[in-house]
Amino acid sequence: MKVQISVTVNGTNYQREVEPRMLLVHFLREELSLTGTHVGCDTSSCGACTVHLDGKALKSCTMLAVQANGKSITTIEGMATNGQLHPLQEGFHQEHGLQCGFCTPGMIMTAADLLANNSDPSEQEIREGLEGNFCRCTGYHNIVKSVQHAAKKMV
């Protein structure tokens, strides 16, 4: 039996009927066509599906859409404002923080959670903060530089 949910995503309120077993990541991608949130592993390991739920980084493959009822979600599509890239997006661009780009939306969402709690993280803190996000291409080096770029810009 479908249930009615009301969710705010990137500032817009959506009312939808969903099956209780629908995962949040599928709700975002298939119901709302927000395909910037990726599915990498589907086993809660890779972090490619990371979004913010009420401001906190969440692997959206590990939550049901119904659990997000009444909550506020930010996805990668909500990071830029008025056509202006978010400092993290700019950092990944400037510092060559991506190759294939598959992990990038999740990396940026987790990094945003990190910077919200620690505006001046050390390299070690950045690496530990991104522990739940895997990248198969970059070797992480430029990802760390991208986050440092954003941290400098955001103070």
Added chain:
Amino acid sequence: MIPSKLAYHRPNNVNEAIQMLQNYGDDCKILAGGHSLIPVLKQRLNDPEHLVDISGLTELKGIRDNEKSITIGAGTTHAEIANSTAVQQHAPMIAQAAASIGDVQVRNFGTIGGSIAHADPAADWPAVLLAADANVVIKNTGGTREVDIDQFFLGLFTTAVQEGEIITAIRIPKTAFNRNSTYVKFPHPASRFAVVGCAAAVAKEGGNVTAARVAFNGVSSKPFRDMGIEKGLKGNALNADTIAAATKNAAAEVSVMSDHFASEKYRRHLAGVYARRALGAL
């Protein structure tokens, strides 16, 4: 991967949740942070017809700093526990264990109640709660009961929680041994679950150990206190020699797990290494 068809219920309070558990019987599962249960549902290792979502219940959330104990609501997240100054001050091993779980995303939503109810042998909470001499507060239709942590973990994914019951809180006594405690682990490189984890809490007077609680997870199918180590420490000074003597036969009294991550021999060896590291830090 998508879970099987299910019905979803959101109770307004703990009593309502217990009533739902009563109504749906064994076709029903509690959903808290979902960070153990959702993966299980996706793999269809379990197919409940009903989910009772307790994640919104404020009664189950938060950390209370009481006179003689710290009470942690079952629905409190790992991240909240790691950041609690009361926990850091009165039982540092609890904050350390919380901070070592999985990754940021897991710590943001996974709860202490969900973890101990799940009772994964590689989970971090069991050893620290055993070392802390914690009590688990459980509610059912008849009222509330408190279970001593030594009687809580019964085996692989098995605890003292009965059908129709909800864990509401975990109580950590404020003791000298909890104030002087630490948790160390050899994390699995991908998941961060403990291949071997050791929690140690030691009280000393005049340089000699008056009380010691040392517990392991990851080693055996059930988390356990190592009575051999605890007895070996009591009454002695705590130094490299006494620690080496007490930990020489670490995990000797239990049957040790063996899998493709670590053989039985290696796990038992690691138990000694991590016990020495934990005790050496106290």
